[in-house]
Amino acid sequence: MNAHYEPGQQKLWTGRQTSAGIEPQYWYQHIRCANLMNLKDSKTPSFGLIGYACDAGVKRNFGRTGAKGGPDEVRKKLGKLPLHFDKDVVDFGNVNCLDADLESCQKAFSLVIANVIDKDVFPIGMGGGHDIAYAHYMGLRQALPKKRIGIINFDAHFDLRPVESQPNSGTPFNEILKEFENKGEAVDYFAIGIQKQSNTKQIFEIANRFNVNFVFNDVCDNSEENLFQLQTALKPIIRNNDYLYITIDLDGFSSAYASGVSAPSPFGFSPVFVYKVLEFLLKSGKMVSCDIAELNPKYDKDALTASLAAKLIDFIISNA
Numbered sequence: 441m442n443a444h445y446e447p448g449q450q451k452l453w454t455g456r457q458t459s460a461g462i463e464p465q466y467w468y469q470h471i472r473c474a475n476l477m478n479l480k481d482s483k484t485p486s487f488g489l490i491g492y493a494c495d496a497g498v499k500r501n502f503g504r505t506g507a508k509g510g511p512d513e514v515r516k517k518l519g520k521l522p523l524h525f526d527k528d529v530v531d532f533g534n535v536n537c538l539d540a541d542l543e544s545c546q547k548a549f550s551l552v553i554a555n556v557i558d559k560d561v562f563p564i565g566m567g568g569g570h571d572i573a574y575a576h577y578m579g580l581r582q583a584l585p586k587k588r589i590g591i592i593n594f595d596a597h598f599d600l601r602p603v604e605s606q607p608n609s610g611t612p613f614n615e616i617l618k619e620f621e622n623k624g625e626a627v628d629y630f631a632i633g634i635q636k637q638s639n640t641k642q643i644f645e646i647a648n649r650f651n652v653n654f655v656f657n658d659v660c661d662n663s664e665e666n667l668f669q670l671q672t673a674l675k676p677i678i679r680n681n682d683y684l685y686i687t688i689d690l691d692g693f694s695s696a697y698a699s700g701v702s703a704p705s706p707f708g709f710s711p712v713f714v715y716k717v718l719e720f721l722l723k724s725g726k727m728v729s730c731d732i733a734e735l736n737p738k739y740d741k742d743a744l745t746a747s748l749a750a751k752l753i754d755f756i757i758s759n760a
Contacts, residue, residue, distance in 0.1 A: 700740025
């Protein structure tokens with residue numbers, strides 16, 4: 441893991457200067473950076489940011505590369521956000537992909553997640569391709585082997601593609617569900633925002649075989665009726681699991697909000713919708729970790745997608 445791991449760097453956190461003598465007003469003035477491999481601080485943080493600087497899985501999936509630069513772009517936007525909470529947040533740095541070796545990067549990220557969970561810290565992953573999901577979930581299961589952990593994915597895609605020659609950014613949930621099925625365990629997986637035109641018939645058949653619950657994008661709006669129906673549909677996965685892992689693929693948003701992704705779409709949900717659903721999930725008290733995937737700075741007009749990712753993280757921490 442050490443070869444892949446790069447500790448947090450304070451130089452990445454910058455923002456507007458404030459008057460001397462007043463308490464921190466911005467994220468960059470509040471966040472601490474640390475080396476997870478040598479953490480001697482007696483003060484355990486509440487939240488830990490971990491970058492997944494990898495787009496090898498996106499390339500294997502024939503997507504637009506560039507997501508490996510996502511984590512540091514999120515940091516740039518987070519640093520400039522006004523601070524409205526007093527929770528302790530630490531930047532633990534990045535797990536980097538070396539020589540396009542996706543599998544080794546995933547193993548390293550899993551170890552980092554397990555390490556963070558063992559320290560009773562809420563990890564927030566920043567991608568990087570959506571293959572972060574396999575790495576993240578396996579790290580959770582390593583740290584919490586006797587707990588049931590359900591998966592809720594905000595996404596236009598199921599990411600249930602079968603692994604043919606190699607895993608990629610489109611295969612993580614197939615890998616997870618199959619791996620635990622082989623161990624005699626069914627993992628609950630709920631996808632929010634699925635777009636029919638973005639998933640093949642084969643993928644829907646795989647979702648059906650694994651009993652995946654999902655809602656289509658066309659009902660992912662802010663109407664009280666649709667939000668109530670979604671909350672009702674989510675109650676079983678909340679009730680039947682000890683913890684919830686939440687993953688947000690930025691390509692689930694309309695390209696009006698998130699152009700800087702591997703697979704942009706004119707359709708998709710809105711930030712306000714995701715805020716409302718996250719608020720509901722946070723109130724359950726079962727969210728154990730989350731990540732934001734697929735930010736691609738190379739195609740991010742005016743850095744709006746990076747800003748969206750940063751504000752999602754800020755919202756989660758503020759409301760947790």
